[in-house]
Amino acid sequence: MLAPHVGTPGALLPMLHALQETFGCIDESAVPLLADTLNLSRAEVHGVIGFYHDFRRTRPGRHIIKVCRAEACQAVGAESLLDHVRRSLRVDDGGTTADDAFTLQVVYCLGNCALGPAVMIDETLHGRVTPARFDTLAAEQRE
Ligand code: FES
Structure with missing residues (x-):
C-alpha cells in the first residue's frame, strides 16, 4: 500500500491518504515510520496531518x-x-x-x-x- 509511493516527490500525502483509506485514521505509531522512511522529522509529519482537516487521528464512526x-x-x-x-x-x-x-x-x-x-x-x-x-x-x- 505504501511501497509504490516511496522515493516519489511529495510521497507523504499519498501515503497518509493510503493509510487512512485502509485503517480509517492515521495511527500515532505510523508517524515515526513515515518520518524514517521519508527522511522527515516527526514534527513535519505531524504538521502535515494537522494541517489537512480530512486526516483523522482516531477511527471514525460508521x-x-x-x-x-x-x-x-x-x-x-x-x-x-x-x-x-x-x-x-x-x-x-x-x-x-x-x-x-x-x-x-x-x-x-x-x-x-x-x-x-x-x-x-x-x-x-x-x-x-x-x-x-x-x-x-x-x-x-x-x-
Ligand atoms: Fe459551498 Fe456550502 S458554501 S457548499
Missing part, C-alpha cells in the same frame, strides 16, 4: 457527516443547522457518537453552494438541509 460552514451555506442557515446537528448527535465538531454511528466534520464548501445548507453523508451530497430533514437522513443511516 458514517461520516460533513456539514458545510462556508459563506454561501452560512447565508442560508448553516450555523443553526450545525448547532442542531451537534445537539441531535450529541457530539462536538470532529467527534463520534457514543454508538460509533456518526462522526461529525465541519467543512468549508462541498461544491453545492447554490443548494445550501449542504450536508454530505458518506459519499452522498444533500442540499437545502433543514434540521428536520437532517434528522430524517440520520435516522435512515441508522436503519
Whole structure:
C-alpha cells in the first residue's frame, strides 16, 4: 500500500491518504515510520496531518457527516443547522457518537453552494438541509 509511493516527490500525502483509506485514521505509531522512511522529522509529519482537516487521528464512526460552514451555506442557515446537528448527535465538531454511528466534520464548501445548507453523508451530497430533514437522513443511516 505504501511501497509504490516511496522515493516519489511529495510521497507523504499519498501515503497518509493510503493509510487512512485502509485503517480509517492515521495511527500515532505510523508517524515515526513515515518520518524514517521519508527522511522527515516527526514534527513535519505531524504538521502535515494537522494541517489537512480530512486526516483523522482516531477511527471514525460508521458514517461520516460533513456539514458545510462556508459563506454561501452560512447565508442560508448553516450555523443553526450545525448547532442542531451537534445537539441531535450529541457530539462536538470532529467527534463520534457514543454508538460509533456518526462522526461529525465541519467543512468549508462541498461544491453545492447554490443548494445550501449542504450536508454530505458518506459519499452522498444533500442540499437545502433543514434540521428536520437532517434528522430524517440520520435516522435512515441508522436503519
Ligand atoms: Fe456550502 Fe459551498 S458554501 S457548499
